Amino acid sequence: MTEIEEKQPRSIEELITILEALIFVTDEPISAKDLANVLEEDSEFVQSAIEELAQEYQERKSGLMLREIAGGWQIATKTELHDEVRKFLKTRPSAKLSLAALETLAVIAYKQPVTVPEILEIRGVQSASAIKTLLDKKLIVNKGRKETVGKPMQYGTSKDFLIQFGLKDLTELPSIEDFEDLTSGL
Amino acid sequence: MTEIEEKQPRSIEELITILEALIFVTDEPISAKDLANVLEEDSEFVQSAIEELAQEYQERKSGLMLREIAGGWQIATKTELHDEVRKFLKTRPSAKLSLAALETLAVIAYKQPVTVPEILEIRGVQSASAIKTLLDKKLIVNKGRKETVGKPMQYGTSKDFLIQFGLKDLTELPSIEDFEDLTSGL
């Protein structure tokens, strides 16, 4: 494990290769300085290698770019491909809400503000993990506590919910009556 | 949402660019077929574009590679950079499987679907705890019960198995007969 053999100085090509791998595996954008520390290389040498790498990404017709963000470097998809990427992400499994989450969201959307016991009453099953999912996805928000026994938390839909579902406001939610016409057309 | 404007056919260069972005954003290996579906492109066209992209990765002195694994494509760091990457991520090689677990896994990989009594027959020893370990690590999965006396549970390898052992699919496993007598000379 311990390296006894004398360390050959890295060429800029070698450095670029290693930098690309390291920037690729990090979870967070990483600064040239941090990279220089890890690799025990001169900070300016690392900086110029990164810039050369960024240049390379730009020159070849790549779907990716090396960009500086939040004080660090990161590999990301090119801005002009965002439409395709978004469309693609929609098809990923994680893009799908579970039936439980969906049902819970439907109840909250139509009955808001609504408490957990009320959701249980309507759905007939516990919705705790569904609610957590919806909170994580920022589709619902806390709407304060209800002034009743136990003061249960109330939930309602968020602004993100409106954006996600393409609604101007909640009045745009279709009503049950609208539904009959729409499904017959499908 | 719906695209009304007429769709220009994509050039292979454009396709490669998009594919690189999509393979980058997926969190698990994705097949050419799935990519073709999402992009509404011909499957073979997509396949050849991916192969060209993989070639490009190999030719430029990149820290990354595009490789086929577990029936899909993935961008990953090059093997030879493992020292630097590991040092950077401060990771160690993950805990090795015990000899018993590895043997059991080998039997399951080659004989799947296979039951516990069949594994016992080959290994000459009970494999219950090894099987539990392998199930916990999601390297094997239940493959239903065998229609025989006692209806024993059958096991087979999982997708995670392919990923952890770097296999495109099960046909990549060398033939079991190749392992005969390798060490009889020792």
Add this chain to the structure above:
Amino acid sequence: MESQPEQLVFDFFKEQPQIIAERNDEELKLKIGEFAGPLDLLLYLIRQEQANIFEIPIAKITDEYLRVIRLMEKLDISVAGDFLVMAATLIEIKSKMLLPREIVEENDEDADDPLKELVNRLVEYEKFKNAAQMLWEKSTVEQSIFPRGKIETDENNSEINVGVFDLLNVFQKILSRRKEEIQMEIEREEMSLSEMLSNIKLRLKQSKTFNVTEFFNHTRSKKELVLAFMAILEIVRTEAVKLLQENIFGEIILTKG
């Protein structure tokens, strides 16, 4: 297309099982390098004798095997039954080999020669032992390859493949489900979980697929619905079945895996 095997810069070290008895603070410890089983131990002993698998010096190997087993017992290492079974087999073979050849042949007509059977098992076992070694090497290579770090969309894929009318659709289904429940709760005989389980299993047997959504809709009470749900969970856990849902609001289908 064929990805070139990368040049590897690390060593594969092979872990050899070994028996080391060591005295340590008056406490005798035995380190048994992990033997994966009796066949593994047997192969090891044959190697130690530098013997060929097809010409096992059975008397010597049997004695060695028994010595190891006794050592393990003496040192309070619980000897698994499988090791003892092998010991018995070896003793049987050894005693047979000591008999004059004619008698053995008269009795058995080489029908089931236990030594031959053992050799076959060893040959077969050794293949898998070598395959295990191959897997170990592959996983070692794989551990030198790293996937990309997390990006924002991994855990927070904000794109949701759902429209507003889907939402209404689901809501309406919940409401009608509630209405049915109230109607059904008037008179009922309660089912038990095991009745529910065998009910579903029977249906699965009759046809390869099983419409879970429909089944849920036909439950007659909230309790029955809960039981049905639990039964489905149990079946998914214990049987080779898959739950499929073609699209988000679609019906859930249980199929034999």
